[in-house]
């Protein structure tokens with residue numbers, strides 16, 4: 001099976017490389033931070049490899065993330081059931097209306113569960129945002145809108161969109177480096193998050 005693993009930054013790519021096994025043919029792409037860079041780089045890589053006769057069978061977005069408090073701990077591995085574009089819609093004075101309700105598409109892409117069946121972690125929706133949520137108040141608002149969300153990051157829905165348009169199964173896995181909300185820099189643990197990512201890639 002040929003797997004394309006998409007990471008935002010080189011540190012995440014190194015963690016994925018450390019978990020590489022001989023069971024799968026695995027390419028690691030560093031796409032840059034944010035959903036736009038993620039979608040563009042993933043789509044280009046899928047197309048280029050297909051043209052070279054090296055088509056991928058599956059696409060995985062792997063990285064670090066923030067977890068919503070009470071849903072997971074720092075160092076845990078999150079496995080997305082769906083990647084959800086949390087900001088795609090209309091922000092009205094009365095509240096947020098997702099794009100689904102407006103009839104202009106969907107803000108949610110379901111993830112392949114077979115690929116991650118042997119991966120240990122917390123399962124639920126992972127939100128994709130172009131801006132990191134930097135206050136407990138905004139985090140509470142997100143949880144209110146997405147009660148099944150376990151964490152947030154910045155690339156999942158972009159990678160998922162590129163995979164979906166290419167007709168490829170998609171999965172999102174993320175190690176928790178911080179809690180979503182007020183910035184408590186002293187509690188961030190990128191090392192623990194990257195370690196859980198390495199373990200998850202071994203289990204894939």
Ligand SMILES: O=C(O)c1cccc(C(=O)CC[C@H]2O[C@@H](n3cnc4c(=O)[nH]cnc43)[C@H](O)[C@@H]2O)c1
Nearest residue numbers: 008033064065066132133152153154155178180183
């Ligand atoms: O300055 C901050 O408050 C801050 C908090 C968390 C992460 C960052 C980063 O610059 C990393 C962004 C990078 O990592 C993913 N990530 C990790 N934690 C989160 C989060 O809480 N919310 C959204 N994205 C997160 C993200 O996918 C990016 O690739 C800065």
